[in-house]
């Protein structure tokens with residue numbers, strides 16, 4: 476496994492590879508969710524590349540960029556065990572040198588949900604993903620459904636800019652009690668960790684209601700709201716039932732569900748805000 480820190484060295488290593496290359500972009504502090512993406516990439520491509528880069532431009536001024544958990548040695552050991560060929564782990568100045576002045580902004584699907592909660596977040600995501608695609612030149616790139624709006628933003632960018640990469644979306648990997656794996660789960664105290672599966676329960680209750688015939692988006696939001704209200708440690712940031720393609724919130728005359736719906740939540744439990752989602756009606 477080659478661990479590479481500069482764009483020039485990565486390009487040289489990439490040029491020496493024959494066949495297809497799968498890319499898994501990450502911010503490190505790897506868990507089974509990331510490794511599941513790596514395994515999908517390895518199964519479908521001749522080689523796998525993983526990027527590890529905590530991207531400063533996708534963090535707001537009051538967010539956890541400096542505190543974001545990092546453990547490069549552990550990450551590299553995990554990736555070595557998976558048979559990954561290339562790891563791209565650049566320092567911040569390699570991606571954002573002092574003269575850097577170009578950003579990628581996807582305007583429509585970036586606006587609600589995480590985009591509203593975290594202004595500028597998806598501009599940072601789209602910019603770094605575009606740059607990683609240009610450096611790595613993957614055949615396919617792997618993203619988790621856990622970050623559903625990120626998937627929508629990257630998909631739109633790839634389409635709009637005709638980027639020559641195939642996107643592969645991998646279902647959310649969960650703990651036995653339903654909590655979606657996330658590097659930010661490391662922030663939870665034992666008591667907060669015990670409360671955190673309430674996101675999954677809220678989504679599951681809404682999905683069950685949908686499967687029993689409920690077709691009002693407002694009713695599905697109400698079911699999620701009531702489930703979350705029963706957990707004292709859960710502070711709701713948003714509860715959404717939105718069109719799964721456009722991410723437009725379903726309300727008013729649009730309330731009746733006739734197309735796939737993205738149910739999504741952002742809930743602060745202790746320090747971190749946890750996010751999760753499910754698609755119904757697909």
Ligand code: AMP
Pocket residue numbers: 500501502503508509511512617618619620621622645646647648649655656657658
């Ligand atoms: P991150 O390191 O948080 O930026 O995540 C890197 C990639 O892993 C993103 O495409 C995430 O959506 C994906 N990912 C993170 N957690 C999970 C999970 N629990 N299940 C599936 N994919 C995940």
